[in-house]
Amino acid sequence: FYENLTVEENLNYFSLFYNIPSKTIKKNLSEIINLTNLQDCLGVVAKNLSGGMKRRLDLACALISSPDVLFLDEPLSGLDPIRKSSILFILKKVNSFNRTIVFSTHNLSDVESLCSRIIVIKEGKIIENSSKEELVSKYSFVYRIVIKMSGTSRSLEPFLVYYLKEKGIKMLGSFKMGEELSFFVTEPEAAAESISAFFSGRNASFKWLSMKKPTLSEIFMMLYLEELKNMTKIPVTKSEMDALSSEVRLLRKEFSDDEVFQYLCSLGIDAHVVSETLMKRDADDKRIK
Incomplete structure (x- = not known):
């Protein structure tokens, strides 16, 4: 007008x-x-x-x-x-x-x-075109697991993602909102068991865990998340890596140095920082021995 x-x-x-x-x-x-x-x-x-x-x-x-x-x-x-x-x-x-x-x-x-009908466009391309009922039905095999993190366990978040991946948990994506970490998985019981094992093996805890079918809004979020290998990274700085040195030791007990190195780099940490952190962990271990 x-x-x-x-x-x-x-x-x-x-x-x-x-x-x-x-x-x-x-x-x-x-x-x-x-x-x-x-x-x-x-x-x-x-x-x-x-x-x-x-x-x-x-x-x-x-x-x-x-x-x-x-x-x-x-x-x-x-x-x-x-x-x-x-x-x-x-x-x-x-x-x-x-x-x-x-x-x-x-x-x-x-x-x-x-x-009555939904079209989802991502990067200029139509990735979904169906009715609401069809869209919900199409992803009926997906569950959303939400973990409410405690203050002391927040530093473990990036390693939890890696741990679940290495344990064979199929994830369609994940995202963080405040203290809540969410995963879209196809085998919720196995994922929940692996999450519990991850925390108990590190003498850490979380506040609560919920498991449910995703809503239409959550399906939309899932469609916009990259696949696990390209998912949104949880930023970790050098100072945070120093604080996570004990977690690095635990990871190296379960996975090879190459796997740990590649994962830390995938978080967006500079390769030199990763190398320094691993070498520092080696030096600390030698002093302890």
Whole structure:
């Protein structure tokens, strides 16, 4: 819409722009105004409207041509719950008139409340195109394990990922949010047992562990995670590596030096830092002996 025109002037302008027959303009606009609830602001200049009313005017202008398919770019972003609810009502009403609505969003709650079909785009490519039910069913074999880490065990997080991988646990991805570390796995019982073994073998603990089927939002997150070998790295600095020297000793008891070296490098730590850390561990071991 044009900000310097009133709501009514904008609607009349777009009616002429789309060559709407003059005999149907009045009826057409009346229906759209009632649908978008713009009756009380027809004489208001568009730039003076609230954010929610501007969004309604956007929709009204888009509906003037009676499109079979309506494309919207994040129509619900930046709205408070009340205004968002009113826009959702309008979109559902439009959809009930057998009109297809295609809209982009990063908010999965919007998708769950409005969409019948979901397209997931990653790096410009469509990686999923299915109904909500089909998408959930497709990943019914996946479980999400969430571990609430304790303060003393947080330094073990990067090694836990490596440990699970070496124990043959198939992971489709992982991510960290606050104190919670999440894994998407196909064998939840085996993963939970390996996690417990990892902590008990190091005299460490975690606050709690949960296991459940992923929600639609969590499936979306999983689709955006890289495969395990390319997953988002948990950053480890040189000072943190010094603090993890005891963990390095435990890893070297279970895995070869080459495996430990490659894993530490995969975390994004400089190879020289890794070498220094391993050599420091060797020197410490010799002094202990």
